[in-house]
Amino acid sequence: MSTLVELVNEKQKELKDTIILVKVNGKLKEIYDKEITDEKIEYITTNSSIGIDTYKRSVLMLMLAAFHNIDKDNKFGGVKVEYSVSKGFFCDTNKNLEITEKFINDLKKEMNRLVEADLVINKDTLSTTNAIKLFKERGMLDKVRLFNYRRSSVINTYELDGYIDYFYGYMAHSTGILKYFDIYRFAHGFVLQLPTKEEPTKVPEFLPQIKLANVLDESTKWAHMLDLDTVGALNDHIRDGDISSLMLVQEALQEQKIVEIVNMIKKRPDVKFVMIAGPSSSGKTTFSHRLSIQLMANGYKPHAIGVDDYFVEREETPVDENGEYDFECLEAIDIKLFNNHMTKLLNGEEIERPRFNFKTGKKEYNGEMLKLGKDDILVIEGIHCLNDKLSYTLPLESKFKIYISALTQLNVDEHNRVSTTDGRLVRRMVRDYRTRGANAKRTLSMWESVRRGEEKNIFPFQEEADVMFNSAMPYELCVLKSIAEPLLFSITEDDPEYQEAKRMLKFLEYFLPCNADMVPINSILREFVGGGCFRV
Structure with a gap:
């Protein structure tokens, strides 16, 4: 009879990657010095997500x-x-x-x-x-x-x-x-x-990553100033009934940052294209609306452009290593047409803008004409907006680049972080269910692929941004909790996503729930929980 430690040491001789956890009869366990009889052992190495x-x-x-x-x-x-x-x-x-x-x-x-x-x-x-x-x-x-x-x-x-x-x-x-x-x-x-x-x-x-670190540093100071830097502190505010006022303060801080961004744009008179990029569930759409409002308040006439409307026709879309359409690669965009249209607009010419029909997989033209005047400015949103290969014909001085992400400033405690990725995952799970009828199992099954796309197409360019905007709010997981938990409980032990669902449920246990009705209607969080004043 052998102990679990002895079995791991013996198995390690056969493997390249380090064994760090085990599954005993299908249940994930830490490695401990205990005798094992006829249990089924699976070995988890550091080349897996939970292992690393x-x-x-x-x-x-x-x-x-x-x-x-x-x-x-x-x-x-x-x-x-x-x-x-x-x-x-x-x-x-x-x-x-x-x-x-x-x-x-x-x-x-x-x-x-x-x-x-x-x-x-x-x-x-x-x-x-x-x-x-x-x-x-x-x-x-x-x-x-x-x-x-x-x-x-x-x-x-x-x-x-x-x-x-x-x-x-x-x-x-x-x-x-x-x-x-x-x-x-x-x-x-x-x-x-x-x-x-x-x-x-x-x-x-x-x-x-100097720019990223500066934004995170600023957000950390905000959280400390509001006494919202740990989950325990956040729970105290919910218990004491003052979370509503703190929500308004947080929204004011974000609006202040948007005003600062508009002031930066005003100092660059050649800017005609505001390029916005960020990973999944960063709140890009609501941010674009709020930025556009501030631009209008400063005399601009903003026009929203989605890079997705410039997708190549479905049959021309590249495929990935699994033979699936790769909608996130740069080559999925009709770059030539995009640059042709943007250059014409910059030169004062008129274009007929396309709208991509995702059901037919084709661009459609419905007589929607666009021409830029002196005060007009384009607010362009897309995952490749920070990559100059997307807009290679446009002069650098005509572009103002914004990177947006939900950079969580909240920690469980001083030694346990709340992962930015986990925060975005909960946001996406709630939004996918509300707007697409997708269950948590589907969201979790796709998340690894989404993350790979971000690592390839977004994160390498984040330091190229003129400014970064943090869309995370310290209180948001308390609001999302009551919506996300029932979705996660629907995942069973037979599902491959069960272990991740179990981890997320344990994580959400830390938070006291908070009513979504208290969230302001123009908040970025409304993009996920619904009930906002913007069309998203």
Whole structure:
């Protein structure tokens, strides 16, 4: 009879990628030192989504334990994990003291020592009352605030080399497999750079995303200013009944940012094309409407153009490696016609604009003429708008590029992030059900493909934007929760999406629900929950 650890060690000899989790009789489990009899074992490696997420979470704990070990006098007041940047996590210290290169080197050295020691990451289950007491004694008050709303009577904690913490999600069995990471000084903190599931044994090059980091930094300061930076803080506001006023403040902050964008456009008199791009469920349509209103308030006559109206005819659409139509590649757009029309408009000529019929797969012309006058400006929305290959004939000075995304500034607590991707996924799930009648199973099944398209066609160009707009609101998951949960509960154990649905349901448990009726009618969130004043 063998233990699970022994079985994993034996199986690892046959595999290239690192085993980090297992399925025992179909149920996902952490690797533990327990005897196994006739159970069916499946091995989960770091080349899977859940495997690499577990790896990243485990390295994060490794870093926190190492930081705790070398900052014995608590000079820095501990670490807070703020947001994702350049395939890693941006971290800062609670006392906002400068991190030196020597400290970074010492931190990496201590992390490597813990890896070489191959220490077990011990899991313990405490009553919620005892967990609150433990973290209160250790000064982790963000966790105390979070656990005050805990429905379960128990909480799992993890211990590594004397350091104890709570984490949302599974953890590796021991430190010996956590070999691949790097740390870079960045801005006022540092980035813990981590591998991807595509190359789980390679740390990608660190590419400083200055514009993205600045937007995330600004959003983090907003959240801190409003006391909406953690889920526990958000739940407190819902409990105290003041979330409605905070919603209005958040909307005002976003409107202020839109006004700032219009003021930037006004300083560039040659701009005729406002190009807007962003990943799925960023709220591009509502943002375009609100931007257009502010443009009109400043004397412009905006006209909305959707790049999707310039799709090539269906039979000319490229196919992907699976033989399916690839509507997200640049070649799916009739680039020649798009540039011909935009150049004519720039030169003061008139065009008949097309409308793409998605049922017939063809462009249609219905006598809709367009000509740009002195005060006219085009607001163009499409996933390739930041890529100059889309608009190669247009002078750079005629284009103003905006990148929009839901860059979640909310964290579960100081060490557990709310993933920007998870926030967008919940948005899309709710919108797909409301507007297309699509169930959560379909949305989840498509999400991996959507993400691949974003990685290829959108994210590489985000730093090319003249400005970035964050459409995320700290309170939105409380509103989306009551709509998303029943959709996720419809996914059964027999569905391939069950494990992801289960993860999302566990994630949403953190949030107190909030009534969607309180959301302002012009909010970007209305694009997903419905009831907005714009046609989307």
